[in-house]
Amino acid sequence: MNPLELAGARPGPSFTVTFDGRPVEALPGQTVAAVLWAAGVTSWRSTRGEGRPRGVFCGIGVCFDCLVTVNGRPNQRACLVPVRPGDVIGTQDGTGHGETGTQDGTGHEEARHAD
Amino acid sequence: MRTDLAVIGAGPAGLAAALAASARGVRVTLVDAATRPGGQFYRQPAEALAASRPEALHHGWRTWERLRDGLAVSAVRVLTEHHVWCVERTPDGFTVNALLGPEQEEPVQLHARAVLLATGGYERVLPFPGWTLPGVVTAGGAQAMLKGGLVVPGRRALVAGTGPLLLPVATGLAAAGVEVAALVESTGPRRLARHAPALAGKLPEGAGHAAGLLRHRIPVLTRHTVVRAHGDDRLTGVTVAALGTDGHVRPGTERHLPCDTLAAGHGMLPHTDLAESLGCRLDGLAVAVDTEQRTDVPGVWAAGEATGIGGAALSLAEGHIAGCSAAAHLHGTAPGPAPAALKARTALQRSAAALDSAYVLPAHWPEQITDDTVVCRCEEVTAGAVREALDLGAGDERTVKLFTRAGMGWCQGRMCGTAIAGLAGCAPTPAKRPFARPVPLGVLARHHPKEGPS
Numbered sequence: 001m002n003p004l005e006l007a008g009a010r011p012g013p014s015f016t017v018t019f020d021g022r023p024v025e026a027l028p029g030q031t032v033a034a035v036l037w038a039a040g041v042t043s044w045r046s047t048r049g050e051g052r053p054r055g056v057f058c059g060i061g062v063c064f065d066c067l068v069t070v071n072g073r074p075n076q077r078a079c080l081v082p083v084r085p086g087d088v089i090g091t092q093d094g095t096g097h098g099e100t101g102t103q104d105g106t107g108h109e110e111a112r113h114a115d
Numbered sequence: 116m117r118t119d120l121a122v123i124g125a126g127p128a129g130l131a132a133a134l135a136a137s138a139r140g141v142r143v144t145l146v147d148a149a150t151r152p153g154g155q156f157y158r159q160p161a162e163a164l165a166a167s168r169p170e171a172l173h174h175g176w177r178t179w180e181r182l183r184d185g186l187a188v189s190a191v192r193v194l195t196e197h198h199v200w201c202v203e204r205t206p207d208g209f210t211v212n213a214l215l216g217p218e219q220e221e222p223v224q225l226h227a228r229a230v231l232l233a234t235g236g237y238e239r240v241l242p243f244p245g246w247t248l249p250g251v252v253t254a255g256g257a258q259a260m261l262k263g264g265l266v267v268p269g270r271r272a273l274v275a276g277t278g279p280l281l282l283p284v285a286t287g288l289a290a291a292g293v294e295v296a297a298l299v300e301s302t303g304p305r306r307l308a309r310h311a312p313a314l315a316g317k318l319p320e321g322a323g324h325a326a327g328l329l330r331h332r333i334p335v336l337t338r339h340t341v342v343r344a345h346g347d348d349r350l351t352g353v354t355v356a357a358l359g360t361d362g363h364v365r366p367g368t369e370r371h372l373p374c375d376t377l378a379a380g381h382g383m384l385p386h387t388d389l390a391e392s393l394g395c396r397l398d399g400l401a402v403a404v405d406t407e408q409r410t411d412v413p414g415v416w417a418a419g420e421a422t423g424i425g426g427a428a429l430s431l432a433e434g435h436i437a438g439c440s441a442a443a444h445l446h447g448t449a450p451g452p453a454p455a456a457l458k459a460r461t462a463l464q465r466s467a468a469a470l471d472s473a474y475v476l477p478a479h480w481p482e483q484i485t486d487d488t489v490v491c492r493c494e495e496v497t498a499g500a501v502r503e504a505l506d507l508g509a510g511d512e513r514t515v516k517l518f519t520r521a522g523m524g525w526c527q528g529r530m531c532g533t534a535i536a537g538l539a540g541c542a543p544t545p546a547k548r549p550f551a552r553p554v555p556l557g558v559l560a561r562h563h564p565k566e567g568p569s
């Protein structure tokens with residue numbers, strides 16, 4: 001029994017997205033994290049400091065461990081973002097803004113609390 | 116957008132509250148970050164997955180059907196994919212500030228005369244060596260991915276930690292085809308037996324879980340703990356060991372269990388950010404409420420696990436009572452909640468308290484965290500660095516944070532707060548986060564144009 005059979009899922013036709021350049025099959029409605037899990041992938045980020053692999057931890061948008069780059073946009077939470085046909089998903093290195101870790105100037109810098 | 120009552124969170128508590136208030140003639144808007152109502156307990160598969168038997172992953176499906184159908188015929192306006200980052204008081208009520216998901220860049224405002232916070236909670240996981248390896252997930256996270264995305268993280272799993280949530284997670288994963296090598300519970304069998312009536316009371320489905328464990332032949336190791344998760348770039352196995360009566364690992368009892376998944380959890384913590392920024396008083400780590408589920412801020416109610424961890428049934432009762440009280444306040448009438456809800460709340464609160472004392476964190480747990488274990492997952496701060504800061508005189512979570520950056524990352528200390536407090540030897544304190552979600556600076560700048568981005 002797999003989860004799709006267990007829940008009697010009859011999703012529409014699957015489509016293809018890519019993960020680090022290789023094609024991966026996706027079902028409509030799944031999040032990026034679900035698609036990657038279904039493809040046997042459990043990590044898609046390397047940490048800023050030690051370059052360690054990470055993937056889903058909390059599964060509900062709280063821990064930010066599952067950050068991933070989708071269609072060139074870094075820092076997307078894979079457990080929240082629904083997958084779309086043709087998505088280009090890539091492992092996120094560090095901040096996802098290149099080696100220097102500088103911001104990309106798109107105004108998407110986030111305000112967090114630092115004290 | 117305007118409404119009378121903004122209910123934030125569409126889990127059991129928020130759904131019950133919205134339906135109760137709407138049935139009493141109040142204009143209700145129900146706001147949730149998720150794509151569908153249901154919250155954690157009633158999390159539904161994405162619509163496009165067209166699940167014809169979603170109930171196979173659930174307990175209490177009848178209740179969900181009642182809520183779902185009630186919502187469909189009610190006048191409640193449902194706003195899904197609205198991530199609320201802050202609720203502000205205004206002269207004539209409240210402004211709910213949200214970001215449209217999943218991008219969370221576009222702001223939306225909802226103006227309400229009253230607010231009901233039903234934001235639920237998130238899972239607590241105590242660190243152990245190897246807990247950052249891919250393949251180690253929170254128990255609730257495994258459940259959420261299964262219920263929502265119909266996926267599992269691997270083939271052979273261990274479910275470990277402490278608390279009642281481990282039971283449905285173990286049986287859920289097994290039903291979905293995962294071989295569950297063991298359920299590892301740190302609480303001892305005698306302690307559990309002593310609290311069995313409370314367990315049965317709080318989890319009417321408890322008997323079902325017990326049967327599920329048997330049916331799927333899931334071995335249960337009580338008074339055991341995870342010592343270390345192994346693997347290089349991915350989890351390959353876990354060492355578990357027995358705990359002595361003194362709470363220490365009993366030497367010589369370690370054993371290695373190969374697995375590709377570890378679903379770990381040590382209870383839950385309430386989401387209180389929105390309440391805190393509104394100035395609501397907390398009671399410990401939960402939002403403080405009176406018998407009508409009112410917070411101490413006029414016009415603000417709270418219900419469900421935001422006010423204390425107690426399970427879905429308690430959340431439903433509290434939500435109903437809160438919804439009735441808010442409706443009465445808005446209409447200037449007497450609350451009159453269903454007597455059954457009042458009775459249920461009293462009984463369920465009692466069993467929640469009993470459960471709370473049954474499932475305690477293993478004594479001496481901070482000692483198990485080796486110096487090389489990363490405790491702050493975001494900023495990659497090790498237990499060694501935290502201990503060094505403590506040696507240098509940092510005496511609490513906040514000072515450790517200033518010394519080491521632990522708790523300053525993306526998750527804002529939600530994942531490491533308990534561990535840092537434990538290492539520091541003090542009780543966890545509320546984090547006082549001004550925003551419940553990261554907010555793009557552009558949104559903040561537009562939000563308070565005169566003050567500029569803060």
Ligand SMILES: Cc1cc2nc3c(=O)[nH]c(=O)nc-3n(C[C@H](O)[C@H](O)[C@H](O)COP(=O)(O)OP(=O)(O)OC[C@H]3O[C@@H](n4cnc5c(N)ncnc54)[C@H](O)[C@@H]3O)c2cc1C
Nearest residue numbers: 124126127128148154155156199234235255419420427430
């Ligand atoms: C990941 C996870 C899985 C769980 N699975 C189970 C299970 O399978 N079985 C079980 O018995 N118990 C489970 N629980 C326990 C569960 O929390 C309760 O039993 C029950 O769901 C609590 O109901 P509630 O209404 O208080 O909160 P919840 O059900 O948690 O609902 C809260 C809702 O508020 C929303 N929310 C929170 N903050 C915001 C915000 N800032 N903006 C917008 N929306 C917001 C959330 O999206 C959520 O839908 C799980 C808990 C977690 C964390």
Ligand code: FES
Nearest residue numbers: 059061063064079
């Ligand atoms: S897994 Fe925690 S935010 Fe996605």
